[in-house]
Amino acid sequence: MSYNLLKGKKGLIFGALNEQSIAWKVAERAVEEGAEIVLTNTAVSIRMGTIGELAKKCNTIVVPADATSVPDLENLIDKTMEHFGGKFDFMLHSIGMSPNVRKGRTYDDLDYDYLAKTLDISAISFHKAIQVARKKDAINDWGSIVALSYIAAQRTLYGYNDMADAKALLESIARSFGYIYGREKKIRINTVSQSPTPTTAGSGVLGLKDLMDFSEDMSPLGNATAEDCANYVLTLFSDLTRKVTMQNLFHDGGFSSMGMSRRAMKTYGKGLNMRFDDVHDNHYPFGHE
Numbered sequence: 136m137s138y139n140l141l142k143g144k145k146g147l148i149f150g151a152l153n154e155q156s157i158a159w160k161v162a163e164r165a166v167e168e169g170a171e172i173v174l175t176n177t178a179v180s181i182r183m184g185t186i187g188e189l190a191k192k193c194n195t196i197v198v199p200a201d202a203t204s205v206p207d208l209e210n211l212i213d214k215t216m217e218h219f220g221g222k223f224d225f226m227l228h229s230i231g232m233s234p235n236v237r238k239g240r241t242y243d244d245l246d247y248d249y250l251a252k253t254l255d256i257s258a259i260s261f262h263k264a265i266q267v268a269r270k271k272d273a274i275n276d277w278g279s280i281v282a283l284s285y286i287a288a289q290r291t292l293y294g295y296n297d298m299a300d301a302k303a304l305l306e307s308i309a310r311s312f313g314y315i316y317g318r319e320k321k322i323r324i325n326t327v328s329q330s331p332t333p334t335t336a337g338s339g340v341l342g343l344k345d346l347m348d349f350s351e352d353m354s355p356l357g358n359a360t361a362e363d364c365a366n367y368v369l370t371l372f373s374d375l376t377r378k379v380t381m382q383n384l385f386h387d388g389g390f391s392s393m394g395m396s397r398r399a400m401k402t403y404g405k406g407l408n409m410r411f412d413d414v415h416d417n418h419y420p421f422g423h424e
């Protein structure tokens with residue numbers, strides 16, 4: 136269903152690799168809501184993935200760029216403005232990768248060259264993209280910039296490794312640049328902290344399936360899907376959220392505010408010599424999960 140939320144708006148979307156990608160869903164929904172978009176990814180990801188199909192569907196171009204390379208980003212912003220015939224309104228950073236995770240290096244045995252790459256790809260690239268866009272005055276006043284984050288920035292989750300540090304830096308960049316770009320151009324910058332989601336990057340997280348089951352059990356609304364995430368991101372690109380900036384916005388079915396749910400307690404109580412069902416049925420006669 137379309138609400139024409141983004142009618143007349145133009146945006147640049149980083150990070151659609153394949154149909155599972157969160158950026159893919161955002162691109163599809165943005166176009167459904169009336170936006171024009173330009174897509175970008177690394178040359179390798181363009182070759183390995185299926186972004187060409189998305190471009191066809193969205194009637195647009197794909198500009199190759201490594202988001203850690205300032206010259207690539209300069210070329211990308213120039214090409215994007217050329218395509219649109221001027222400035223644009225929104226930008227999505229949906230990029231994450233950790234060579235330490237990929238190579239099985241644990242957090243207490245990090246390779247520091249890999250760590251530098253993790254931070255550059257997953258966080259500093261956000262700074263670079265914003266800095267290049269600002270220097271080229273590429274984004275219209277009251278524009279909106281969003282990056283995708285994860286709760287491992289605030290809480291320790293087994294196996295998330297150096298990506299936790301990258302997400303903490305990413306969220307900090309949103310605040311620091313949000314102040315500057317907001318003050319100057321009323322451009323807002325936020326991060327959306329999304330539930331675990333089955334994508335290519337997601338499947339790199341140790342025990343993704345178990346993590347998804349855990350957060351599904353803990354969240355009163357259940358995990359947010361990639362489609363749910365796209366819908367939320369669209370609201371942040373729309374004119375309905377013009378005073379929301381420098382925030383890390385949890386989009387996780389309530390997970391981030393939970394301590395323990397009944398569903399999780401039932402699961403984790405199984406090994407204990409206690410009858411949780413009885414205890415809970417007495418305490419919660421209405422059967423809340």
Ligand SMILES: NC(=O)c1ccc[n+]([C@@H]2O[C@H](COP(=O)([O-])OP(=O)(O)OC[C@H]3O[C@@H](n4cnc5c(N)ncnc54)[C@H](O)[C@@H]3O)[C@@H](O)[C@H]2O)c1
Binds near residue numbers: 176228328330335337
């Ligand atoms: N999947 C999850 O569980 C989850 C949860 C919360 C947040 N996120 C975040 O969502 C974002 C998108 O990930 P996804 O889950 O859609 O996975 P994905 O694998 O589909 O997307 C990751 C993208 O990053 C791109 N990328 C990697 N290195 C790059 C570089 N140097 N330059 C430009 N692009 C590069 C990849 O090509 C890919 O398109 C990431 O920031 C991820 O951390 C994912």
